[in-house]
Amino acid sequence: MPPKEAKPQPTAAQISEVKTRLFKRMETEPPAVPFCAKDLARINDNDIWITKLLEAYKLDVEKCIVRLWDNLAWRQSYGVNEITEASLNQEYLHDGEIYVHNQDMDSCPLLIVNFSKHSKSKSQDDLLRIVVYWVERMQREKYLQKVTLFMDMTGAGLSNLDVDFIKAIINVFETKYPNAPNWIIVHELPFLLNAAFKIVKGFMPPEALEILRVTTKKDIGEYVDQDNCLKIWGGNDDYSFKFVSN
Structure with missing residues (x-):
């Protein structure tokens, strides 16, 4: 299997900036429908989600913040955390x-x-x-x-x-x-x-x-x-x- 190019690793400062600015935006311009508590807890409890997103977006902090916000909105509106096998076709x-x-x-x-x-x-x-x-x-x-x-x-x-x-x-x-x-x-x-x-x-x-x-x-x-x-x-x-x- 051909090796993949190693992805640059985000710094603690970059992770902190994403988290801080995300929650600050929630205070200044709260979403019309609150984001899912489970998703916010995942961001609060550890840095893995933000770390992986920063890796995916090649350490672009601005893009990560925008996409994370959009992702949280989608997960709430789509009811991601409420999807069960019984709710599927x-x-x-x-x-x-x-x-x-x-x-x-x-x-x-x-x-x-x-x-x-x-x-x-x-x-x-x-x-x-x-x-x-x-x-x-x-x-x-x-x-x-x-x-x-x-x-x-x-x-x-x-x-x-x-x-x-x-x-x-x-x-x-x-x-x-x-x-x-x-x-x-x-x-x-x-x-x-x-x-x-x-x-x-x-x-x-x-x-x-x-x-x-x-x-x-x-x-x-x-x-x-x-x-x-x-x-x-x-x-x-x-x-x-x-x-x-x-």
């Missing part, structure tokens, strides 16, 4: 299109999107809530850990490819979880979908393109070892999806 939750299973070579969970099960007729909003549910679930189980977005194109055809849906997933990670992606893997992209995928790459931000990898059975082992690869990917795992509550 049960058909989509159990059909195996979006789920977490196994891990990559860096021990980051694989958030798998099985595009052979995708249809444009599905509600994009309902699907994205399931993406958010899984990211939040993984980051609760291991505090704010990274995840690898694994777009499994095995057996997918033109009817399964949904550029708007892929764009929406990428946007969720770019704007809501910029510190979360370890890799973005597109596996077994059919030749017929190459042209469409060029469109996808055209709207991906530079940070996403840096960690984007298109793999086949021949080279998936660089990112996911054989025991963590499903048999349909050329690995040893004969796992069949079944949703398990946490």
